[in-house]
Amino acid sequence: MSVRGLRNAHAGPFTVDVPRGECLVVAGMSGAGKSVLLRMIADLDPHQGLVALDGVACADMPAHQWRRRVLYLPAEPGWWSDIVLDHVSDDTATRALLDRLGLRESVLRTPVHRLSTGERQRLALVRGLLRGPCVLLLDEPCSALDDATTRKVEALLRDLKAQGLALVLVSHDQAQADRMADRRRYMTSGRFTEDAA
Numbered sequence: 497m498s499v500r501g502l503r504n505a506h507a508g509p510f511t512v513d514v515p516r517g518e519c520l521v522v523a524g525m526s527g528a529g530k531s532v533l534l535r536m537i538a539d540l541d542p543h544q545g546l547v548a549l550d551g552v553a554c555a556d557m558p559a560h561q562w563r564r565r566v567l568y569l570p571a572e573p574g575w576w577s578d579i580v581l582d583h584v585s586d587d588t589a590t591r592a593l594l595d596r597l598g599l600r601e602s603v604l605r606t607p608v609h610r611l612s613t614g615e616r617q618r619l620a621l622v623r624g625l626l627r628g629p630c631v632l633l634l635d636e637p638c639s640a641l642d643d644a645t646t647r648k649v650e651a652l653l654r655d656l657k658a659q660g661l662a663l664v665l666v667s668h669d670q671a672q673a674d675r676m677a678d679r680r681r682y683m684t685s686g687r688f689t690e691d692a693a
Contacts, residue, residue, distance in 0.1 A: 497566070497631050497662050499537065502545035507532045507686035509545060514631070514679065519653070519663040521673040524683035530666040531570070532686070534633040537664065538568035549630060567629035571636040573620030578607045583623050593622040596652045598645050613640035618649065631662045638672065650675060 503509040507529035514520045522530050536543040539554050539562050547554045547566075554562050575583065584590050586604050594601060597618040603611060611619065617640055624632065632653075638646040650672065657663060667673050673680065681688045 497537075498546070498548045500546040500548075502533070502536055502543055502547060504532070504536060504541060504543045507536070508543075510536075510688060512679075512681060512688070514662045514664055516630070516660040516662050517657055518678040519657055519665055519676050520679045520681065521665045521667055521677035522681050522683060523667065523670075523673060528683040529686035530683055531635050533683070534568055534635055534664060534666060537631075538563060538566055538633055540568060564627055565629055566631040566633065567624050567627060568633040569620055569624050569635065569637060571617075571639060573616055573623075575608045575616075578609055580604050580606060580608060580611075580619065583608075584619070584626060589626060590622060593625060593652075596648065597622065598648045614642075614645065617641065618645075621649065625656070629661070631664070632656075633664045635666045636668065637665070638667070638669065646672065 497514045499510055499512045501509045501511060510533060512520065522533065524530055532541060535541040537547055539559055549565060577583065581604055584604070590604070591601060594603065599615060599618055599622070603615060603619060608616065617637060621637060638649055641649065653663060653676065665676055683689065
């Protein structure tokens, strides 16, 4: 994925490349604009500049197709139904992801409002991965997880990265950044301020 001059009235311009099979970690204080960056890349917020995937610009692709390929997972996932099976199917692929992420199969029949924050975060990741994205934009995906469960999420993400998935990970966890990053950017007041390889 290639980002060139991406900006809006509140943040940017941003220029960065995230090749397939790599993870860009974006860090910075709360309110620095990290989520705004992810939402612009996902074409969810108005913006100027260029975002392209495999040489195809976001502007040249129908929005629903772009958002399927370049998938944004917010820190607090949204649910349009309290029934989990309205969001995911009860099939082999779903159960395999549940197992990888340490989720019991009974979550499929538990109302969303009865799941813990960490269970909802992982279930949102399952829901997103089942769509087969090329780029995953993750906003604090492990903020409600203990260390052992965080390591399960990271192991799955590393495996997907090895299969060619590109990741943009917003994280306040320095240890997680050290484990996951191929590239790093630090953000202050809506701008990249440091560039560490």
